[in-house]
Amino acid sequence: MTDPRIVKHARILVEYSTKVKAGDMVYLWLDLDAHPLAVEVIKQVASRGASSLLILDSSQLSRGYIDAVTEEGLDLFPKHQFEAVKASDVLIRLRSPSNTRALAGVDPKRLIHRQKTTRPISDEILEKRWCLTIHPNSGLAQEAKMSLTDYQDFVYGATLRDWDKESKLMFKLRDKLHEHTTIRFIGEDTDLQASTEDRTWVASTGTHNMPSGEVFTSPVESTVEGDIFFDIPFLYQGAEIQGVRLKFKEGKVVKFSAEKGQEALAAALDVDDGARYLGEMAIGTNRGIKRYTLNMLFDEKIGDTIHCALGNAYPECKGTNKSAVHIDIIKSMKDGGKILAGDEVIYENGKYFWE
Amino acid sequence: MTDPRIVKHARILVEYSTKVKAGDMVYLWLDLDAHPLAVEVIKQVASRGASSLLILDSSQLSRGYIDAVTEEGLDLFPKHQFEAVKASDVLIRLRSPSNTRALAGVDPKRLIHRQKTTRPISDEILEKRWCLTIHPNSGLAQEAKMSLTDYQDFVYGATLRDWDKESKLMFKLRDKLHEHTTIRFIGEDTDLQASTEDRTWVASTGTHNMPSGEVFTSPVESTVEGDIFFDIPFLYQGAEIQGVRLKFKEGKVVKFSAEKGQEALAAALDVDDGARYLGEMAIGTNRGIKRYTLNMLFDEKIGDTIHCALGNAYPECKGTNKSAVHIDIIKSMKDGGKILAGDEVIYENGKYFWE
Numbered sequence: 001m002t003d004p005r006i007v008k009h010a011r012i013l014v015e016y017s018t019k020v021k022a023g024d025m026v027y028l029w030l031d032l033d034a035h036p037l038a039v040e041v042i043k044q045v046a047s048r049g050a051s052s053l054l055i056l057d058s059s060q061l062s063r064g065y066i067d068a069v070t071e072e073g074l075d076l077f078p079k080h081q082f083e084a085v086k087a088s089d090v091l092i093r094l095r096s097p098s099n100t101r102a103l104a105g106v107d108p109k110r111l112i113h114r115q116k117t118t119r120p121i122s123d124e125i126l127e128k129r130w131c132l133t134i135h136p137n138s139g140l141a142q143e144a145k146m147s148l149t150d151y152q153d154f155v156y157g158a159t160l161r162d163w164d165k166e167s168k169l170m171f172k173l174r175d176k177l178h179e180h181t182t183i184r185f186i187g188e189d190t191d192l193q194a195s196t197e198d199r200t201w202v203a204s205t206g207t208h209n210m211p212s213g214e215v216f217t218s219p220v221e222s223t224v225e226g227d228i229f230f231d232i233p234f235l236y237q238g239a240e241i242q243g244v245r246l247k248f249k250e251g252k253v254v255k256f257s258a259e260k261g262q263e264a265l266a267a268a269l270d271v272d273d274g275a276r277y278l279g280e281m282a283i284g285t286n287r288g289i290k291r292y293t294l295n296m297l298f299d300e301k302i303g304d305t306i307h308c309a310l311g312n313a314y315p316e317c318k319g320t321n322k323s324a325v326h327i328d329i330i331k332s333m334k335d336g337g338k339i340l341a342g343d344e345v346i347y348e349n350g351k352y353f354w355e
Numbered sequence: 356m357t358d359p360r361i362v363k364h365a366r367i368l369v370e371y372s373t374k375v376k377a378g379d380m381v382y383l384w385l386d387l388d389a390h391p392l393a394v395e396v397i398k399q400v401a402s403r404g405a406s407s408l409l410i411l412d413s414s415q416l417s418r419g420y421i422d423a424v425t426e427e428g429l430d431l432f433p434k435h436q437f438e439a440v441k442a443s444d445v446l447i448r449l450r451s452p453s454n455t456r457a458l459a460g461v462d463p464k465r466l467i468h469r470q471k472t473t474r475p476i477s478d479e480i481l482e483k484r485w486c487l488t489i490h491p492n493s494g495l496a497q498e499a500k501m502s503l504t505d506y507q508d509f510v511y512g513a514t515l516r517d518w519d520k521e522s523k524l525m526f527k528l529r530d531k532l533h534e535h536t537t538i539r540f541i542g543e544d545t546d547l548q549a550s551t552e553d554r555t556w557v558a559s560t561g562t563h564n565m566p567s568g569e570v571f572t573s574p575v576e577s578t579v580e581g582d583i584f585f586d587i588p589f590l591y592q593g594a595e596i597q598g599v600r601l602k603f604k605e606g607k608v609v610k611f612s613a614e615k616g617q618e619a620l621a622a623a624l625d626v627d628d629g630a631r632y633l634g635e636m637a638i639g640t641n642r643g644i645k646r647y648t649l650n651m652l653f654d655e656k657i658g659d660t661i662h663c664a665l666g667n668a669y670p671e672c673k674g675t676n677k678s679a680v681h682i683d684i685i686k687s688m689k690d691g692g693k694i695l696a697g698d699e700v701i702y703e704n705g706k707y708f709w710e
Binding site: 022023025027030032035038039040042043044046047048049050051052053054055056057058060061064065067068069070072073076077078079080081082083084085086087088 | 377378380382385387390393394395397398399401402403404405406407408409410411412413415416419420422423424425427428431432433434435436437438439440441442443
């Protein structure tokens with residue numbers, strides 16, 4: 001018998017996240033290890049009178065390709081893939097790399113070259129109903145420093161939620177934030193505020209990322225002022241960075257330190273001018289995620305946290321900051337954190353204003 | 356280290372069978388168990404400056420789909436798949452079912468319904484450079500009643516051949532057959548002959564089937580006369596049929612028997628009018644295949660055999676017989692068999708005319 005959690009996961013992806021209906025063409029892009037989830041997804045798709053096309057990826061295929069491809073081949077646009085994407089209504093990406101480090105040692109220039117060539121495909125995907133999720137496997141469990149069993153519990157705890165209920169709470173939070181024109185994070189070594197005037201707060205309710213659970217905006221870049229201390233570690237280009245402290249003046253980082261990974265942080269801030277400004281300020285709301293795993297799909301959504309991202313802003317939030325990077329850094333708020341919208345306390349001592 | 360035979364197999368498919376060149380779009384349709392071969396194929400494709408798109412199938416996916424799909428869904432044409440095929444130059448199918456009986460118990464009407472819906476895709480594939488092969492796995496080994504190790508030896512013995520040399524011999528045989536207008540098979544309980552006037556003999560040299568190794572035509576239907584005894588068993592709709600004897604008069608089977616599976620044979624002959632006439636007469640030339648495995652991709656190519664097919668003829672041979680079936684039946688010729696083209700003995704006592 002299939003793990004019933006896989007069946008529920010598939011149902012959430014098809015029914016809730018991408019709302020597959022009769023006649024839909026579904027492009028199901030899976031890693032090899034996600035085959036058990038793919039089987040359940042195609043059943044859900046077929047039972048709704050829609051049609052699946054399965055596109056396979058794997059750690060070995062990716063590495064085999066990038067090592068073997070010629071320089072001219074890096075420029076070759078995969079027209080057959082593009083045509084399949086164009087003819088699809090829904091795209092579901094099932095990530096489950098058997099080896100999260102499969103591309104270690106590859107010249108990053110070749111990877112970026114290839115990404116650039118296939119950019120029209122990524123852009124086309126964003127025009128569709130699309131959702132990204134992961135299927136727990138040994139590779140991801142190992143990356144999270146957990147056993148597979150514990151990792152499965154972790155992933156399904158984050159994913160198999162009542163998303164209609166979660167959405168309602170996120171919309172309530174978003175609407176409250178829209179009543180005001182400033183946001184302020186207060187906590188240990190932290191008092192950071194910014195204007196959000198004419199900016200849009202977006203509730204990420206699991207239609208594009210599964211799991212999800214965050215309400216985010218791009219603040220008015222030049223108005224970010226104050227200090228912030230982020231206690232949760234994160235990865236930047238393979239390096240772990242922890243205990244980041246940032247001081248902002250007129251939107252710009254004017255002082256920074258990290259308890260671990262100071263050099264990597266310095267390198268990130270020096271990528272370009274935009275890397276010293278915030279592209280995002282956000283509140284993580286998924287209480288099914290109780291710990292970090294160094295996987296941003298999960299970490300930025302941990303319940304009772306906030307996060308800020310250095311670098312590129314979101315056009316959908318009317319953000320204007322431009323950068324080649326978008327580096328999310330997360331802070332726990334449960335013990336002593338406070339969030340203010342305007343002069344209204346909307347979160348304090350582990351509770352939202354409605355709790 | 357990858358089994359070097361997998362690397363050689365991939366090279367034959369890409370270099371010899373489908374002649375992949377820079378800029379080609381390659382549609383690689385694989386069963387899950389064929390992943391190791393797919394990795395080597397995409398490397399070969401990439402190293403030639405071409406681009407692969409991997410379409411996944413599996414026993415579980417096929418069964419999951421057909422059990423779950425709605426009646427209306429069976430009519431839904433997979434436009435995304437069709438567009439990907441249309442945009443491709445080369446199609447390579449890697450068969451490796453984990454369970455060859457995965458569709459047992461499914462209503463055949465549903466399978467035929469689906470085949471009919473997707474027929475434009477199958478037709479489109481035939482317009483491309485295409486090749487079908489298998490990757491040895493436990494499912495296929497079990498079907499062949501062999502251990503996996505023995506089965507791998509069997510498959511690679513049939514596949515990793517000098518195809519240029521094999522082709523030359525097949526062309527020599529084809530050209531000789533074209534010098535004459537009749538074909539005659541003689542052996543135990545066998546003396547069968549037919550006119551091949553104005554018909555085309557085709558050498559199957561491994562460009563569409565890998566392995567291959569047969570020279571075939573569709574005889575002038577009404578001219579098939581005499582008796583034939585086929586000693587090699589075969590499957591028809593899951594039933595094993597063995598020791599078939601057929602008597603032809605004016606092209607039509609007028610008497611038949613089987614040592615095993617008589618009822619199944621009778622049912623096959625009664626499918627339609629065309630099922631009692633021969634759609635194919637052929638000579639198997641792959642001496643890397645020394646035994647039958649109840650897999651027609653291999654069995655009809657066993658070296659030193661002939662086979663005849665009841666039912667549908669090949670338009671490429673200028674055959675005209677029409678039938679819903681095409682049932683290949685095979686006969687060993689090594690011990691005492693003789694083949695005549697016109698009045699010339701072209702094969703006798705295990706040797707071709709050039710040996």
